[in-house]
Structure formats: structure tokens, C-alpha cells
Amino acid sequence: MRSLSVPLRIPLSLAALLAALSATFSVRAALLAHEPFDAPPGSAVLGSAGGVGFSAPWQTNSSVGVATNTAFALSYTDSVGNALTTTGGAAFFQGSTTASGAMQPVRPFAFSRGTNGVDGATTWVSFLIARLGPTGTLTGNPYGRGANVPHDLGTAQKLAIGNSSGAATNTVGLIPQGAAGNLVSSTNTFGGATNFVVVRIDHVTNGLDRAYLWVNPRLDLEPALADAGAVSSNAFDFSFDRLRVFAGGQSSAQQPYAELILDEYRVGESFADVAPHSPFTPPAPLALVITNFNVTPAATTVAGVGGTNGGWAQLLTSADLFASPATWAVAATHPFDAAGRFHLTNFAAPTDAARFFRVRAVPPPPPVPPFVLTQPASLVVTQGQTAWFAVSAGGTAPLGYQWFFNLTNALAAATNTTLVITNVQPADAGGYLALISNGAGAVTSAVATLTVLVPPTITTQPQSQTVTVSNNVTFSVAATGTAPLAYQWLFNTNTPLSGATNASLTLTNVQTNAAGAYRVVVTNAAGAVTSAVAVLTVQPAPTNGPDFSLYGFGAPTTGGGLLADTDPNYRKVYTPGDFRLALTSGTVKVIEIMNDLNLGWNEIGATNQTGRFRSSTAPSLHPVLLASGVTTVDIQDKNGLTIFSANGATIRRAEFNLKRAHNVIIRNLKFDELWEWDEATKGDYDAKDWDFITIGDGGNCTNVWIDHCTFTKSYDGTVDLKDGANHVTISWCRFLGDDGAPGGFVWQQFNYLETNNAVSKPMYSFLRSNGFSMNDIITIARSQKKGHLAGPTEFDPDNANIRLTLHHNYYLNHQDRLPRLRAGNAHVFNVYLNNTAARAAKLLRDAKVAAIPGGLGAYKFDVTLNGAISTEGGAVLVEKCHLIDLTAPLRNNQVSPTNAAYTGKIRAADTIHTLGASTFRGDTETPGSTLVPVPAPLLPFSWNGFAALPYSYPLRDPSELAALLTTGNTGAGTVTWAKTNWLKTLYP
Structure with missing residues (x-):
């Protein structure tokens, strides 16, 4: 049998583990500042005012990213067992993850050292820092941009302690003179582990100040300037007046955001001020007693008593009993239990003729920074269900956990290995990660994505309809x-x-x-x-068909006359160039648009960027318009002109401007793609004067007929009148807004805003972050905001000349201005307006806004449900119309209801008004009428300048209008007849 030598009592000697304290501290002077970061966990660093030695709380300094207090704290024990004095809590800083920006808050000191403060003195600084890398696999610098703690700002950063912005080495050092390239590095590297950084600054009188840096020095010895690990540098002659933390932001995939944990920031006049600690006290020698020794072919086990709770036992082995203990191999290491017992096993099978064992007590091993064992998994759940995320990690206990949402939002009370989200809603969709920490460092998990499946909800119901066979x-x-x-x-x-x-x-x-x-x-x-x-x-089909003759104030209009298409004054247009030349001609009387024309400024070609074509206000946000541009087409200095299409061609990305134009007809054209989202005026849509047609901008116009045209959604108005434009009729047209369908023009705008983070979109971002989905915004925004403005300027004397007739038009989801008249006269008859979907969108919008604390603030995002408006003494008659889901079908003042100068005359006659489930038919004066104008007192109705309308006109019963106008009789391309009919104004 093998011979074994086992001493039963082994005295423990720790002499080899202790170093004599041979140096002395500097005399303690004064602790100037201390930021312990001990605010409540999850609270914001910005605005917090803990600690001493500062003149103000933390300030933003244009910070972008995350700065939050944590429940855990960093710790530091030096090489001989001295422990830095710490207070609970630390601070987590993260640069922006979506834009090039840094989390760089500042906090001013209540003192100043250096040029503008105390010169000829020495300042000491210390802090604990753990630098993390972003999650995921990244090329280039895996720890991100800029992770430093600058201290002197003034007009320019003069000294920083940290690492160079984007430094591949991730070294810690001094950055004098504000330039990252001036980094003077230590051999120590950043990582997930905790580092204790100490800096000495000598403020030299009448000379350059000097700075020295050490990483992880002993706490009981003031570090020597010539230490092997020291870094020194000549800095500026600078004043030392504030603390700034800098965690760089993302600017590319190679330079992602930085993540820092900072703790126990101190400023003092001596090393002792910034290195308070608990000295290591060697324990009394232990008398370890082996109570059990067992040898098997597979292992050797030694057990005993005499240790201390928190200490560790180590099993040593050697084949030579008399060999120096320093040469004995370590066979096993394990902590004592709470009672001081040990149980050590060597699993190596004994093969020597003799094998000897010793047991000794050793200090605990250094703490291990946390590391992720199991990453949280991405989840797909249905709205209302519960989502569970879990992470497991290793490292020295205890481990602290903090869950984050979308990288920036620390979740309250989310400090366990699991994160449970009950009643999941769409707003919960996004990325979740855990920050795991202990005193030795920290690590972030991978991002787990929560996808929330939202069951379908109908926002706009299909509506009952009446049509003719x-x-x-x-x-x-x-x-x-x-x-x-x-x-x-x-x-x-x-x-x-x-x-x-x-x-x-x-x-x-x-x-x-x-x-x-x-x-x-x-x-x-x-x-x-x-x-x-x-x-x-x-x-059944009505016995009397529609009468497409010209009626109303525009009845005297003849246009270019009834010409054969072979007449030299008849021009067929196929291209933008053809159109420009036809408009420039002094003899052309009839212009036939043969096909669709895309007239954006960038797509008509340089040769056409002249004459009657000019660049309109530049687009800002719609991707189609950004590429195409917008053109203003001036139809000017004409007397007798017809512009039409026999096939209902479309005019895109252009506005027609009639100035000094008389006796003009525009028929059977569709106008499209002249809208974009309005950030510039926060939803007022006042930045771009894009009307599909403006009559009289730059010179008065008379005798204009717009007939059988289709208008989609425009930024401003659809057809507006200016400069006293008069004798205008708009008939048999469709005003449709946008249907909001995927791939449509409005949808393209919001898809662009969703996918392009470089675009400035504060209003859209506000809505998206406050409960509005992209589909919600489309539903609310797709209707036409403004219709017909007749008179753009208050109390303009030219407004009194306005004469406008609107008849047999179909308005779908039309929010306002049917028309909005300032002075003058307007006659609206046999018009059908259906705002059912717009009203549903209004209710959706109101419910969303009610859930936002403080509402929308300065943003204007609403659905206005107004009909005809008369102001400033104007006269509007609404006759035999059918108006659905207007909350204010008639208005008579838009400025001051108590000021009669702003009030207009307006009256409804035999008109149907439907609002929700209620329907009224009658006049303004009918008892119980819903057609009484608001908000000013009713004025007796009379025309301005004449006692009765100066024309006759046919009237249909308003109950027939839905079938008559929503089918094949209104808008471009809905009437098929001989081309010459478009040149006529009367049909027998």
C-alpha cells in the first residue's frame, strides 16, 4: 500500500500574504467634492443633486442617450486587500443609439482650481469606472466611441481622463488640450471590469500644469510619480471647475455607442482625500484540523474544521514531504462553510509510491465580473398576453440586474433575472436587454425583440350607399x-x-x-x-339625366370656342414641352391634354424650366416630391382658352395659377400628388401655398369654369380664389382626398417617415411615441384639410367682387371650406358631401389625444368637420344639398364671434344634414334646425349687390344626389361622349 504522510494539525501562516506598511500617507487636507451616485435606483442622473462640493445639479449639456442611477455599486480592493470606501448605488451612462450624439452631462463645482482659482496647488481626482461594450457583433472598435471623464471645459476641453474617441486600443489615459489624438495612454485597458482611476494635477504658478494618472494603485500608499504604471503629460495652464461625463454616440456601425458605469467620484487636496479605505486586517492564525482523510482509486478527499466563514481552504500535494511548500501543487480550492468546515477533493488517481497532502487557508479569489450564460430570447405574443424574458449570468455574487426597453429606458422595478410584461400592448413592442453588474464590473445582454401581434380593429366601417342601376x-x-x-x-x-x-x-x-x-x-x-x-x-335610372350645361356665376364663359382639332389655334399636348409652348402661344385657344403629364420641376427638363413654368416652393418631406419637385404653371394673360382632356388625363405635381386670365375653361382633368406632411408649421399647413388651382394670384380673373375634374389631396386648398376673382363656376367635380391605401401617395409619405431616421420629424415622432400608430396617423391625415378659400386676406376691398358657384360636386372626406368666403357672394347647390370616414377618424384622434398628458401641445393634428363658411359680410346660400357628418355644416365667423365686422351672412335651404344616426331636412329657419350657423349671431340673409341671383338653374331633390353624384357623372374620365362636347357650354 502507498505510504501517506498527513499532518493532523496544520497551523496557518499568512505572513507571505501580508506586506509591511512601509510608506506613509500624505497629510489629509480637504475633500473638495464627492459624487457617490446614490440617488434612488432608476432615477435620472440629469437634475439630481446628491453629493457635496457642487454648485448645481447635473445639467444636460445637449446630451443624447441614457443617464440613470442603478441599484448596484462598483467596488475596489487593492492588491493587498485594502477596500475603497463606497456608498450604495452607481450611475449608468449610454450614448445615443440612433443618432450621432453623446451623453455628456456636466455638473459645476463649488470651487475652482488653477488659473482662475487656486494656482500653485495640487488637486487629486479619483473615480471607479466600468466600461461596457455594446451588445452584438461589431467590427472595428468593439467598445464604441469616447468613454472619458473630462473635468475642465471653459471655452474648450483642456484635460480629459479616459480614452480617445474611437480608440482601437481601449486604453485609459490623459487627453490634454482637448484633442482625442493627444491621448497619453496607460497600459491598462478598459473592459467590463471595474477600474480605479487616480489623477494628480499640479497647478504650476506661471507655467504649464502637469497631470499624472494611475490605474488600480494601492490605497494605503500615495503613488510615486515614477511608478511603472504611471502616465504623465504637460497640459494647458487650465482652471478646474466642473465634472463632465462623456459616453459617445453612434455615428456608424464601426463606431457604436459607448456604455459606462461611474461611481465614487472624488476631488481632494491629497491622495488620502480621494482614497478613503478600510485597511486590510490580517486574521488571527487558524488552527486547521483534519478530521477525515479518504483515498479511493478515483480521488483523495480531505475534510476538517477550524476555518472561518468567508475564507477559503486550499489542498496542496507533493510526492516529496520535505520539498519547499512553495513548490507543492494545488490540488483543490474551496470556501469554508458557515461553520468553518472544509471538504477538499483531488480527483487525480494516485500513482506515486508516496503522496503527501497539506491544507492551508487562503484569501478569497478576486471577484469575477459578470458574464452572460443564457441570453434573453426574442418573443412574439398577441396583444393582451403576457411576455416573459429571462437572462442567466455568472460572476461573483451578488449580481444586480436592470432591464432596459429600446436601449434607453430603464424599466422601474425590473431588477430580477426575469422580466414579466402583463397585458402586452403595441407600445411594448421593441428591444429589451438586461444590464448585469457586481462590484467587479458589468455586462449587457443581447437585445431580445418583443413583437406584438395586434388583432385587427376596424377604424372606418363600410357605409351604406344608394346608387342608380x-x-x-x-x-x-x-x-x-x-x-x-x-x-x-x-x-x-x-x-x-x-x-x-x-x-x-x-x-x-x-x-x-x-x-x-x-x-x-x-x-x-x-x-x-x-x-x-x-x-x-x-x-332605377332617373327619367331625366344629368344636365352638364354651364350654370351659375360663370355662365357667360365661352372658353376657346368650338374648334376643329385641325384648326391652327387647336393644340394637342403630349409632353411638358408641348404644354409650355401651347401656354406661351398668343394664338392657341384650345389645348387638349392627350395623356398624363408629370410636371414636377425636376422632371420637366431644363429646356422647360422657363416661360409659363416656374419652380414652386421646394418640397421638404415627401419622397416622391423631393425627387420630382413641384412646378407652378402660369396660365396668364389669356382671354378665351379651353384646357381639357377627352380621356380624363392626370396632371401630377403641379399647381395651375390663373392670373390676368379671362374666359377660361378647364375640364375633365385629374389633379394629383401635391401634398406632404407638415412639420414646418406644426400641422397648420401654412408653409407651402400648394393649391391644385389658384384663380387670380397675381392678377384679377373673370369668367372661369372648372368642370368634371377630379382633385385628390393637396397641401393647401383644392381650388382657391384671390384678387377678387369673379364669375367662377365649379361643377360636376370630385374632391376625394386620399384613400390611405398601402402604397398610395399618403402612405408613401408616412412609410418614408417611419424608415428614415435622418429626417427631422418632431411632430410625427411625438405622435408615434404617444400612442398613435402609423395606420392611425394615415387614417386621420388622409382626408382633405382645406377646400375653397375665396378671399385670402382680411378686409381686402377686392373680396367684395367675388362671385362663386359650386354645384353638383361630390366631396368625400372634406374637412373645411365649402367654401370659406370673405365678402362677395357664393352659391352652393346640389352638392353631396360625405364625411363619415373623416368623422370616424376624428373620434379616433380625440380618443388618442385624451390619453396624452397635456394633449398635443403646440401641434395641430385634428380633423375639422366644417361645411360652408361666410365671413366679413359675405353671402353664402347652401341650397338643396346633402351634407353627411359635418359637426358645423354652416359657420359665420372665424375670428371673433362678438365682432360683427367678421361675421357673414349664410343660409341653408331645403338641405339634408346627417350626423351619426340623426338626419334633419329643412332650412336654417326651420324649428329644430341643425343648419343654424355658428358661432356668431345669425344675420338676416341677403345678396351683396343684387336682390336675386342673376341666373336660372335646374335643381335636383337632395335625396337624389348620392346616386347622381357618387357614380358615373362627376369627376374626370367618367363621361364618355364625342370630344367636341367638351368644347361646348350648353347641351340641349
């Missing part, structure tokens, strides 16, 4: 929810319609058997919802 009808639904959304339309409640799988259902050539109930089921991965029932009523 053989016409077309479209039902539409708007829904929100996690994409993709699927649609299935049903007929008479439960019969699926083949191929009816879009957000809109169009029925063509409707017959009486199509009458009935329609609804749609909207589904996605999270659920399904069924719309309300929309009833289709099919009426």
Missing part, C-alpha cells in the same frame, strides 16, 4: 392591426364573394339583384373582426 359602387373598410391583413367580403351577411379580398369592394354595372347587405371580415395572425353591415340600395 347600371352604375358602379365601392365599399371600403379601414382597419389597423399587425400586417398582413386579409379581407373577405360577404353578401347578405354570410355568403363570401369570390375574389373580394381587398380593403375595398367595387361592384360594376350594378343591377337590382345586387341590393342587400355587405360586410367584410378582416383577419390576421392574431385574430379576426367583422365589420358593420353596409346596405346597398339600387334605384
Whole structure:
């Protein structure tokens, strides 16, 4: 059997572990400042005012990123066991993760050292710092940009303690004279572990100050200037007056954001001031007693008593009993239990003829910084469910945890290994990570993404409609929810319609058997919802068809006359160049637009950027308009001109401006793509004067007829009148706004804002961060904000000349100005307006805003539900119209209801007004009328300048207007007849 030598009692000697205290401290002078970062966990660093020696709380200094107090604290024990005196808590700083910016708050001292303070003195600075790398795999510098703690700012940073911005070595050192390239580095490197940094600054009288830096020095010995690990540098002759923390922000994938943990920042007049500590006291020698010794073929086990709780036992082994103990191999190391017992096992099988063992007590091993064992996993949950994130980590206990949302928001009470989010909502979707820390350092987990599946919700229900037989009808639904959304339309409640799988259902050539109930089921991965029932009523064709003759104030208009297309004064236009030349000609009387024209300033070509074409106000935000530009087309100095299209061609990205133009007709054209989101005036839409057609801007116009045109959504008005434009008729037109469909013009704008972080979009960002989804914003913004402004300037004497007729027009989701008249006269008859979807959007908007503390502030994001408006003595008659879901169908003052000068005359006659489930038909004067104007007292109605209208006109019953105007009779491209009919003004 093998011979074993086992001493039963082993006295512990720690002499080899202790160093004699051979140096003395500097005499303690004064602690000038101390920032312990001990504010409540999760509270913001900015604005906090803890500690001593500062004249003000932490200030922002244009900071971007995160600065929050943590529940854990950093700690430091030097090489001989001295422990730095610390207070609970630390501070976490993170640069911006979405833009090039830094978290760089400052806090001014209550003292000044150096040129403008105490010169000829010495200042000592110390702090604990743990620098983390961002999560994920990154090339280049894995620890990010700039991680330093500057101290002197003045007009320029003169000395910083940290590392160079973007330094690949991640070294800690001195950065004198404010330039990152001036880094004088120590051999110590940053990482997740804690470092104790000490700096001495000698403020030299009448000379350059000097700075010295040490990393992780002993706490009981003032470090020597010639220490091997010291760094020194000549700095400026500078004053030392504030603390600034700098955590750099993201500017590229190679230079991501920095993450720092800072603790126990001290400024003093001596080393002892900035290195308070608890001296290491050697424990009394221990008498370890081996009580059990067991040898098996697989292992050797030694157990015993006599240790101390918190200490460690170490098993040594050697084949030579008389060999120096320093040469004995370590076989096992394990902590004593709470009672001081030890149990050590050597798993190496004994093979020597003799093997000897010793047991000794040793200090605990140095703490291990935390490291992630299991990363949190990304989750996909349905709205209302519970989301669970979990992380596991190793490292010396205790470990502290803090969960963050979207990298910047420290979550309250989220300080465990698991994060539980109950009743998950769309606002909870995003990235989650855990910051794990102990006294030795910190680490961040990978980002786990929470995807929230939102069941579909219908925001705009399909509406019941009445059509005439053989016409077309479209039902539409708007829904929100996690994409993709699927649609299935049903007929008479439960019969699926083949191929009816879009957000809109169009029925063509409707017959009486199509009458009935329609609804749609909207589904996605999270659920399904069924719309309300929309009833289709099919009426027989009216015995008297529509009369497309010219009526109203514009009746004297003849345009260019009835010319053959071979006449030299008849011009066919195929290109922007053709159009420019036709407008420039002094003889052309008829211009036929043969095809769609894209007239953006950047797309018409340099040769056409002259004459009647000029650049309009530059676009700011819409991606299509940013590329194309916008053109103003001046139709000027004309007397007798017709512009039309036989096929309903589209004019895109241009505004028509009529000035000094008389006897002009514009027919059968569609106007499109002249809108963008308004950040410049915070939703007032006053930055760009983009009207599809402006009559009289730059010179008075008379006798204008706009007929059978279609207008989509414009930035400003659709058709406006200026400079006293008069004898104008707008008839048989469609004003549609935008349908908000994916891929459409409005949708493209918001998709651009969603995906382009470089764009300045404070209002949009405010809405998105306060409960509005992209689809919500589209739903609210898609209707037309402004219609017809007749008279742009208050009390302009030219306004009295305005004469405007609107008849047989179809307005869909039209918020305001039907028209808005200043002085003059306007006649509105047989107009059909349906604002059902706009009103639903208004209700959606109001509910969202009610949930925002303080509301929208300075931002204007609303849906106005106004109809006709008369101000400043104007006269407006609304006759035999059908107005749906206007909350203020008639208004008579827009400035001061108590000032009669701003009040206009307005009256409704035999008009249907529907609001929600209520319908009224009658006049303004009818008892219980909903057509009484607001907000000023009613003025007796009379025309300005004449007792009765100077023209005759046919009237349809308002109940017929839905069928008459929403089908094939209004707008561009809906009437098919001989081309010469577009040149006529009367039809027998």
C-alpha cells in the first residue's frame, strides 16, 4: 500500500500574504467634492443633486442617450486587500443609439482650481469606472466611441481622463488640450471590469500644469510619480471647475455607442482625500484540523474544521514531504462553510509510491465580473398576453440586474433575472436587454425583440350607399392591426364573394339583384373582426339625366370656342414641352391634354424650366416630391382658352395659377400628388401655398369654369380664389382626398417617415411615441384639410367682387371650406358631401389625444368637420344639398364671434344634414334646425349687390344626389361622349 504522510494539525501562516506598511500617507487636507451616485435606483442622473462640493445639479449639456442611477455599486480592493470606501448605488451612462450624439452631462463645482482659482496647488481626482461594450457583433472598435471623464471645459476641453474617441486600443489615459489624438495612454485597458482611476494635477504658478494618472494603485500608499504604471503629460495652464461625463454616440456601425458605469467620484487636496479605505486586517492564525482523510482509486478527499466563514481552504500535494511548500501543487480550492468546515477533493488517481497532502487557508479569489450564460430570447405574443424574458449570468455574487426597453429606458422595478410584461400592448413592442453588474464590473445582454401581434380593429366601417342601376359602387373598410391583413367580403351577411379580398369592394354595372347587405371580415395572425353591415340600395335610372350645361356665376364663359382639332389655334399636348409652348402661344385657344403629364420641376427638363413654368416652393418631406419637385404653371394673360382632356388625363405635381386670365375653361382633368406632411408649421399647413388651382394670384380673373375634374389631396386648398376673382363656376367635380391605401401617395409619405431616421420629424415622432400608430396617423391625415378659400386676406376691398358657384360636386372626406368666403357672394347647390370616414377618424384622434398628458401641445393634428363658411359680410346660400357628418355644416365667423365686422351672412335651404344616426331636412329657419350657423349671431340673409341671383338653374331633390353624384357623372374620365362636347357650354 502507498505510504501517506498527513499532518493532523496544520497551523496557518499568512505572513507571505501580508506586506509591511512601509510608506506613509500624505497629510489629509480637504475633500473638495464627492459624487457617490446614490440617488434612488432608476432615477435620472440629469437634475439630481446628491453629493457635496457642487454648485448645481447635473445639467444636460445637449446630451443624447441614457443617464440613470442603478441599484448596484462598483467596488475596489487593492492588491493587498485594502477596500475603497463606497456608498450604495452607481450611475449608468449610454450614448445615443440612433443618432450621432453623446451623453455628456456636466455638473459645476463649488470651487475652482488653477488659473482662475487656486494656482500653485495640487488637486487629486479619483473615480471607479466600468466600461461596457455594446451588445452584438461589431467590427472595428468593439467598445464604441469616447468613454472619458473630462473635468475642465471653459471655452474648450483642456484635460480629459479616459480614452480617445474611437480608440482601437481601449486604453485609459490623459487627453490634454482637448484633442482625442493627444491621448497619453496607460497600459491598462478598459473592459467590463471595474477600474480605479487616480489623477494628480499640479497647478504650476506661471507655467504649464502637469497631470499624472494611475490605474488600480494601492490605497494605503500615495503613488510615486515614477511608478511603472504611471502616465504623465504637460497640459494647458487650465482652471478646474466642473465634472463632465462623456459616453459617445453612434455615428456608424464601426463606431457604436459607448456604455459606462461611474461611481465614487472624488476631488481632494491629497491622495488620502480621494482614497478613503478600510485597511486590510490580517486574521488571527487558524488552527486547521483534519478530521477525515479518504483515498479511493478515483480521488483523495480531505475534510476538517477550524476555518472561518468567508475564507477559503486550499489542498496542496507533493510526492516529496520535505520539498519547499512553495513548490507543492494545488490540488483543490474551496470556501469554508458557515461553520468553518472544509471538504477538499483531488480527483487525480494516485500513482506515486508516496503522496503527501497539506491544507492551508487562503484569501478569497478576486471577484469575477459578470458574464452572460443564457441570453434573453426574442418573443412574439398577441396583444393582451403576457411576455416573459429571462437572462442567466455568472460572476461573483451578488449580481444586480436592470432591464432596459429600446436601449434607453430603464424599466422601474425590473431588477430580477426575469422580466414579466402583463397585458402586452403595441407600445411594448421593441428591444429589451438586461444590464448585469457586481462590484467587479458589468455586462449587457443581447437585445431580445418583443413583437406584438395586434388583432385587427376596424377604424372606418363600410357605409351604406344608394346608387342608380347600371352604375358602379365601392365599399371600403379601414382597419389597423399587425400586417398582413386579409379581407373577405360577404353578401347578405354570410355568403363570401369570390375574389373580394381587398380593403375595398367595387361592384360594376350594378343591377337590382345586387341590393342587400355587405360586410367584410378582416383577419390576421392574431385574430379576426367583422365589420358593420353596409346596405346597398339600387334605384332605377332617373327619367331625366344629368344636365352638364354651364350654370351659375360663370355662365357667360365661352372658353376657346368650338374648334376643329385641325384648326391652327387647336393644340394637342403630349409632353411638358408641348404644354409650355401651347401656354406661351398668343394664338392657341384650345389645348387638349392627350395623356398624363408629370410636371414636377425636376422632371420637366431644363429646356422647360422657363416661360409659363416656374419652380414652386421646394418640397421638404415627401419622397416622391423631393425627387420630382413641384412646378407652378402660369396660365396668364389669356382671354378665351379651353384646357381639357377627352380621356380624363392626370396632371401630377403641379399647381395651375390663373392670373390676368379671362374666359377660361378647364375640364375633365385629374389633379394629383401635391401634398406632404407638415412639420414646418406644426400641422397648420401654412408653409407651402400648394393649391391644385389658384384663380387670380397675381392678377384679377373673370369668367372661369372648372368642370368634371377630379382633385385628390393637396397641401393647401383644392381650388382657391384671390384678387377678387369673379364669375367662377365649379361643377360636376370630385374632391376625394386620399384613400390611405398601402402604397398610395399618403402612405408613401408616412412609410418614408417611419424608415428614415435622418429626417427631422418632431411632430410625427411625438405622435408615434404617444400612442398613435402609423395606420392611425394615415387614417386621420388622409382626408382633405382645406377646400375653397375665396378671399385670402382680411378686409381686402377686392373680396367684395367675388362671385362663386359650386354645384353638383361630390366631396368625400372634406374637412373645411365649402367654401370659406370673405365678402362677395357664393352659391352652393346640389352638392353631396360625405364625411363619415373623416368623422370616424376624428373620434379616433380625440380618443388618442385624451390619453396624452397635456394633449398635443403646440401641434395641430385634428380633423375639422366644417361645411360652408361666410365671413366679413359675405353671402353664402347652401341650397338643396346633402351634407353627411359635418359637426358645423354652416359657420359665420372665424375670428371673433362678438365682432360683427367678421361675421357673414349664410343660409341653408331645403338641405339634408346627417350626423351619426340623426338626419334633419329643412332650412336654417326651420324649428329644430341643425343648419343654424355658428358661432356668431345669425344675420338676416341677403345678396351683396343684387336682390336675386342673376341666373336660372335646374335643381335636383337632395335625396337624389348620392346616386347622381357618387357614380358615373362627376369627376374626370367618367363621361364618355364625342370630344367636341367638351368644347361646348350648353347641351340641349
